[in-house]
Amino acid sequence: MNITLTKLTKKYNGKELFSIPLLSLHQNDVIHLGGENGSGKTTLMKLIAALDSPSSGCIVVDNKERRRWRFRSGEKGVIYMHQTPYLFSGSVEDNLRYGLLNHFNDKSLIEYKVDYALQVAKLSAFATQEARTLSGGEKQRLALARAAILEPSWLLLDEPTANMDHHSIDVVAFMVDALIQQKCGIMISSHQKTHLTNICRRRLQLKAGRLLEVLDNAEFAKHAS
Numbered sequence: 001m002n003i004t005l006t007k008l009t010k011k012y013n014g015k016e017l018f019s020i021p022l023l024s025l026h027q028n029d030v031i032h033l034g035g036e037n038g039s040g041k042t043t044l045m046k047l048i049a050a051l052d053s054p055s056s057g058c059i060v061v062d063n064k065e066r067r068r069w070r071f072r073s074g075e076k077g078v079i080y081m082h083q084t085p086y087l088f089s090g091s092v093e094d095n096l097r098y099g100l101l102n103h104f105n106d107k108s109l110i111e112y113k114v115d116y117a118l119q120v121a122k123l124s125a126f127a128t129q130e131a132r133t134l135s136g137g138e139k140q141r142l143a144l145a146r147a148a149i150l151e152p153s154w155l156l157l158d159e160p161t162a163n164m165d166h167h168s169i170d171v172v173a174f175m176v177d178a179l180i181q182q183k184c185g186i187m188i189s190s191h192q193k194t195h196l197t198n199i200c201r202r203r204l205q206l207k208a209g210r211l212l213e214v215l216d217n218a219e220f221a222k223h224a225s
């Protein structure tokens with residue numbers, strides 16, 4: 001799924017947060033979205049996921065202009081993962097099963113997928129534990145596993161590593177890598193560099209209402225300075 005933002009602006013209370021003349025997101029992109037707190041990273045991700053509407057401009061998804069903003073469910077195939085994920089009451093495996101029940105009828109296929117997701121997220125030992133009793137890092141891994149299991153075209157991770165230890169960051173990096181292999185487009189927002197953001201191939205930066213493409217390239221740095 002390719003997503004193009006054109007002449008996009010977002011205002012809150014009449015004040016412009018950012019203005020983006022053109023941004024093309026290509027299927028298979030692995031993007032780090034940087035920017036200080038309050039620069040608009042969360043807002044931009046929600047616009048891309050159709051969980052919020054722009055003040056002006058348009059978003060084209062696979063050559064079709066988006067007309068509907070689904071404030072609860074967002075764009076089909078695009079999953080936005082909140083920085084403090086909402087988990088359902090119930091066990092870890094219940095949380096994984098929940099989304100699958102809407103997509104698959106085959107019970108053994110569902111159990112196979114749940115089992116696989118538990119393994120990849122290194123949560124097998126917690127399968128029957130109440131999800132809300134997990135640590136912060138484990139909750140993030142569960143939320144990511146729950147998103148990945150639905151095989152999205154795009155996954156937008158909002159500050160996923162903010163409260164994570166090294167072990168969880170490594171597990172998340174491994175999970176994101178698996179998604180990249182499956183050709184899922186990835187965008188990770190964070191205001192600092194981590195092991196996870198290092199796997200990104202494209203760097204965008206929100207700064208003072210502008211979106212900059214950062215090229216890690218000595219030649220570019222020469223011209224930019």
Ligand SMILES: Nc1ncnc2c1ncn2[C@@H]1O[C@H](COP(=O)(O)OP(=O)(O)O)[C@@H](O)[C@H]1O
Nearest residue numbers: 012013017035036037038039040041042043044
């Ligand atoms: N619903 C809203 N109403 C008014 N202001 C908002 C709303 N959502 C976000 N903002 C403001 O927009 C700015 C950018 O917020 P946000 O997108 O969360 O930035 P970031 O994720 O980079 O920290 C902040 O100053 C925030 O207070």
Ligand SMILES: [Mg+2]
Nearest residue numbers: 041042158159
């Ligand atoms: Mg944010």
